[in-house]
Amino acid sequence: xxxxxRFHYMDNLRAxxxxxxxxxxxxxxxxxxxxxxxxxxxxxxxxAIDLVIWWLHLFRMPLFFVVAGFFAAMLxxxxxxxxxxxxxxxRIGLPLVIFCPLVIAAMSYSTLHAAAYVRNPxxxxxxxxQFSQMANPPAPPPGTGHLWFLYYLLFFYVLTxxxxxxxxxxxxxxxxxxxxxxxxxxxxxxxxxxxxxVSAPHPAPESLFPQFWAFGFYxxxxxxxxLLSGHEALIDRFRGFAPWxxxxxxxxxxxxxxxxxxxxxxxxxxxxxxxxACISVWMTCVCLxxxxxLLNRSNRLLRYLSDASYWxxxxxxxxxxxxxxxxxxxxxxxxxxxxxxxxATFAVCLLSYHLLVRKTVVGRLLGTRMPVAGSAAGA
Amino acid sequence: xxxxxxxxxxxxxxxxxxxQLFQQQLAACVFGGIVALCLIGMATxxxxxxxxxxxxxxxxxxxxxxxSNSLLVERKEHTLAFVMSLPVTPxxxxxxxxxxxxxTFLVPFxxxxxxxxxxxxYTPLPDGLVVLSLLIFGHVLLAYAxxxxxxxxxxxxxxxxxxxxxxxxxxxxxxxxxGQIPAINDHVKADTIYFAPVAVAILLAQATLSVVVLxxxxxxxxxxxxxx
Numbered sequence: 001x002x003x004x005x006r007f008h009y010m011d012n013l014r015a016x017x018x019x020x021x022x023x024x025x026x027x028x029x030x031x032x033x034x035x036x037x038x039x040x041x042x043x044x045x046x047x048a049i050d051l052v053i054w055w056l057h058l059f060r061m062p063l064f065f066v067v068a069g070f071f072a073a074m075l076x077x078x079x080x081x082x083x084x085x086x087x088x089x090x091r092i093g094l095p096l097v098i099f100c101p102l103v104i105a106a107m108s109y110s111t112l113h114a115a116a117y118v119r120n121p122x123x124x125x126x127x128x129x130q131f132s133q134m135a136n137p138p139a140p141p142p143g144t145g146h147l148w149f150l151y152y153l154l155f156f157y158v159l160t161x162x163x164x165x166x167x168x169x170x171x172x173x174x175x176x177x178x179x180x181x182x183x184x185x186x187x188x189x190x191x192x193x194x195x196x197x198v199s200a201p202h203p204a205p206e207s208l209f210p211q212f213w214a215f216g217f218y219x220x221x222x223x224x225x226x227l228l229s230g231h232e233a234l235i236d237r238f239r240g241f242a243p244w245x246x247x248x249x250x251x252x253x254x255x256x257x258x259x260x261x262x263x264x265x266x267x268x269x270x271x272x273x274x275x276x277a278c279i280s281v282w283m284t285c286v287c288l289x290x291x292x293x294l295l296n297r298s299n300r301l302l303r304y305l306s307d308a309s310y311w312x313x314x315x316x317x318x319x320x321x322x323x324x325x326x327x328x329x330x331x332x333x334x335x336x337x338x339x340x341x342x343x344a345t346f347a348v349c350l351l352s353y354h355l356l357v358r359k360t361v362v363g364r365l366l367g368t369r370m371p372v373a374g375s376a377a378g379a
Numbered sequence: 380x381x382x383x384x385x386x387x388x389x390x391x392x393x394x395x396x397x398x399q400l401f402q403q404q405l406a407a408c409v410f411g412g413i414v415a416l417c418l419i420g421m422a423t424x425x426x427x428x429x430x431x432x433x434x435x436x437x438x439x440x441x442x443x444x445x446x447s448n449s450l451l452v453e454r455k456e457h458t459l460a461f462v463m464s465l466p467v468t469p470x471x472x473x474x475x476x477x478x479x480x481x482x483t484f485l486v487p488f489x490x491x492x493x494x495x496x497x498x499x500x501y502t503p504l505p506d507g508l509v510v511l512s513l514l515i516f517g518h519v520l521l522a523y524a525x526x527x528x529x530x531x532x533x534x535x536x537x538x539x540x541x542x543x544x545x546x547x548x549x550x551x552x553x554x555x556x557x558g559q560i561p562a563i564n565d566h567v568k569a570d571t572i573y574f575a576p577v578a579v580a581i582l583l584a585q586a587t588l589s590v591v592v593l594x595x596x597x598x599x600x601x602x603x604x605x606x607x
Contacts, residue, residue, distance in 0.1 A: 141501050141502075142497070142501050155413065158409060158413075159410070159413070161406065162406040162407075162409055162410045165402050165403050165405075165406035166403060166406050166407060166410070207420055208497060208501070209416055209417070209419055209420025209422075209498070210413060210416050210417050210420055211417065211420055212417045212420075212421070215417070
């Protein structure tokens with residue numbers, strides 16, 4: 001029965017997707033592609049960073065939304081719609097309202113401080129420095145920062161209720177009934193229009209105003225996860241395809257990087273969007289297959305990291321910014337700076353989790369110590 | 380005569396019944412509201428106006444569906460006769476309708492109001508638009524209160540439809556009238572928010588009238604000993 005089963009691989013995949021976000025954000029500072037746009041962009045850069053992080057970027061959050069959809073369906077079956085809303089408001093809505101202003105304020109403060117004192121500023125810091133010298137500097141638009149995914153999860157829960165109220169019958173059965181080959185071909189087609197409407201690699205939808213493309217890209221992954229719940233054997237149907245999907249994704253990624261260099265990045269071209277969509281879907285499936293094969297177990301370390309991942313993800317960016325601003329004036333190579341920033345950020349985040357969160361009211365708020373997987377779902 | 384206490388369990392059940400019946404339409408309106416927010420978020424001129432218009436349409440739809448589902452359809456399909464067989468007084472019935480309708484209307488109303496104010500404050504739109512927007516939302520609130528009160532007090536379907544359409548359509552003359560008041564119109568395109576005394580007076584009148592209309596309907600129901 002679902003009520004008593006713990007889906008370790010889903011828990012672990014969720015934690016991996018969250019923790020990979022720390023590495024991803026740390027690497028952005030040393031990415032030549034993002035150098036003009038990222039506040040902590042460093043003088044030390046490497047194209048090798050671009051080669052790895054944009055690959056990860058294409059399926060990290062899609063995988064997260066699959067897991068969130070999976071646990072949403074599980075929670076819905078267990079507690080009903082009202083129970084789902086109450087639980088999600090407590091675990092997602094409340095942390096978003098509490099932590100979003102705090103982390104954004106912390107990042108703003110450290111960024112303004114860095115703009116004033118860093119001797120080797122990034123282009124973004126230079127721009128902020130110029131703005132701060134104006135009589136009436138323009139205020140940045142309000143946003144959700146790196147917690148945008150919590151904001152969209154709330155929309156997806158509301159849309160789950162909308163879909164259940166409006167859509168008659170069980171269209172999920174039709175989608176589940178398609179042959180895996182068709183699923184793997186049609187799913188990317190569904191995502192391509194959304195990806196073609198934004199620049200490549202796709203940005204984070206941080207605006208307070210919901211974005212069509214984010215619903216069109218992440219929404220189908222949430223639905224995919226929702227449809228998997230109770231039908232986990234569907235993942236096994238992709239097992240035979242997994243090695244080929246991995247190979248095809250690697251090959252397509254080469255084409256993606258080649259096209260990216262030739263393309264002006266205002267909005268992705270249709271071929272680029274299609275490639276992005278294929279890699280996102282296929283690599284998400286590969287991760288699900290690998291997770292079910294290799295991560296469907298738990299030990300104290302995995303459980304601890306799984307519990308800590310939500311807190312770590314919420315607080316990592318302000319901490320990372322402070323560390324990387326300090327590193328900007330040091331004459332180290334990108335490898336050393338990247339390693340130090342990742343290790344130090346993880347150390348501070350995990351220490352703060354252990355001392356301030358795990359056994360406190362904050363831990364209960366985030367649901368990081370709940371005994372059932374579904375309780376921390378989607379976070 | 381002792382006043383009987385309110386029958387809260389039945390009031391809760393009646394609210395839940397209305398919610399169940401209204402859920403599908405509300406879901407459609409919520410979906411429309413999200414589409415409208417996305418349109419506004421596209422940050423182009425046409426999408427902003429289309430999104431704003433869609434938001435107002437969704438707001439009016441929510442209010443009309445809410446009143447129609449919980450009161451008019453109930454009479455038309457003779458479910459009121461069943462409700463009257465329950466251990467409820469006219470005041471219980473009034474409260475269940477008031478609570479159910481206010482919740483289903485005020486939640487999207489306040490969300491849209493907050494969204495509109497945020498759009499104005501954090502986009503290049505002039506901040507002076509906040510006052511005009513509040514006055515328009517104030518009118519929608521008053522129109523809703525009037526329509527709800529009429530629906531609770533008057534049985535005629537024709538009068539109810541007239542009250543809903545007329546009160547909501549008065550939004551156009553209101554916008555024209557506000558455009559004729561220099562103390563309001565002169566500050567609409569300014570970058571600062573200025574609450575002229577006349578604007579404050581209109582806002583207060585809208586809020587007070589909304590409460591008075593609903594309270595008066597409640598007073599009438601409180602004095603009733605039977606449903607008719």
